[in-house]
Amino acid sequence: MALITVLVPIYNVEAYIEACLKSLLAQDFKDFEVFAISDGSPANEKPIVEKYVKKDKRIKWFEKENGGYGSVLEFGLRQSSAPYILVCDPDDTLAPKALSSLYALIQKGDADIAIGAKTYVFADDTPPEYHKAYNDAFVTLKENQVYQRQDADFHDLFFCDASPHSKLYKRELALDLIFPHKMSYTDNILFYGCLNKARRVIYTSRSFAYYLVDRPGNTMTDLSIKALNQNITVFTKLVEQVKDPVDFFWYRMFDTYKYLLELFRKVKGSRDELLDPATKLEHYLSLLLPHRNEILKYYPDYSKAGKREQAQDKLLLSKGFYKLIYRRNVNRILRQRRTVESSI
Numbered sequence: 001m002a003l004i005t006v007l008v009p010i011y012n013v014e015a016y017i018e019a020c021l022k023s024l025l026a027q028d029f030k031d032f033e034v035f036a037i038s039d040g041s042p043a044n045e046k047p048i049v050e051k052y053v054k055k056d057k058r059i060k061w062f063e064k065e066n067g068g069y070g071s072v073l074e075f076g077l078r079q080s081s082a083p084y085i086l087v088c089d090p091d092d093t094l095a096p097k098a099l100s101s102l103y104a105l106i107q108k109g110d111a112d113i114a115i116g117a118k119t120y121v122f123a124d125d126t127p128p129e130y131h132k133a134y135n136d137a138f139v140t141l142k143e144n145q146v147y148q149r150q151d152a153d154f155h156d157l158f159f160c161d162a163s164p165h166s167k168l169y170k171r172e173l174a175l176d177l178i179f180p181h182k183m184s185y186t187d188n189i190l191f192y193g194c195l196n197k198a199r200r201v202i203y204t205s206r207s208f209a210y211y212l213v214d215r216p217g218n219t220m221t222d223l224s225i226k227a228l229n230q231n232i233t234v235f236t237k238l239v240e241q242v243k244d245p246v247d248f249f250w251y252r253m254f255d256t257y258k259y260l261l262e263l264f265r266k267v268k269g270s271r272d273e274l275l276d277p278a279t280k281l282e283h284y285l286s287l288l289l290p291h292r293n294e295i296l297k298y299y300p301d302y303s304k305a306g307k308r309e310q311a312q313d314k315l316l317l318s319k320g321f322y323k324l325i326y327r328r329n330v331n332r333i334l335r336q337r338r339t340v341e342s343s344i
Contacts, residue, residue: 070179
């Protein structure tokens, strides 16, 4: 049994998969296996991967019907028997000491999750950009510190990027997570779901993953109605299934509501098309209302909203006012959209 299973979800990445596999075989850590999982990909990745399967028995090829990123995570988690997993997207690569360094951190801190930094890379000549992998406008994570669930600074980890890059998870944390199928953004369920179960987490500012951010089809900058609906659905499914989370989780989920509302404002679509995500987002907000006290406990210290917006947010979290405040905000956005459409 390998110590680490590296899950590589494959869908229409024929141009990138070889570089990914080369970076995995270049690891100085040897006790790992690679699950290259084709999610019904229409491209021709199979002969490329099979060439590496013949070279190294640690690489295993799987094919399944298309079900989206979350279905690949479910499949890989169930097929693996390794104690630890790492997800490496097929258009990304790992630094040569990524696995050994992350595993050493896990061992050093007796941790359930190790989180490292990442490097953005681009398809053109734009220089690579180092990224700490957390929002340093709110917190500063400490190098090699073990964050324990019962300590106040464990909350700082909720400002980490949810993307899978440079994260080594204890597999058992993720086994009962439910991922919606045929949707993007399900790495949020993996990260927040596992973080809420973790006892101890360790962080390093060293970058171990090279993240290609601007390939065609990258969902990070997608402003479509479809992307908005998927974002809302993923966070709704996360909130519906989480059990006994740390109380700071609820503040971050309200902060996510504010982010989703901003996406709603920016998304590319007609006024009529926005009615569906508006309904979904209202339902998501309703799931947060029972946790008003936990949200408001942290709101004064972390919110950057002005006084007027803060007063409105407090009303928004009240059962008697949330529909009125929410619909007023949405109607204002829709009126602005109608004005723009009529001027075109």
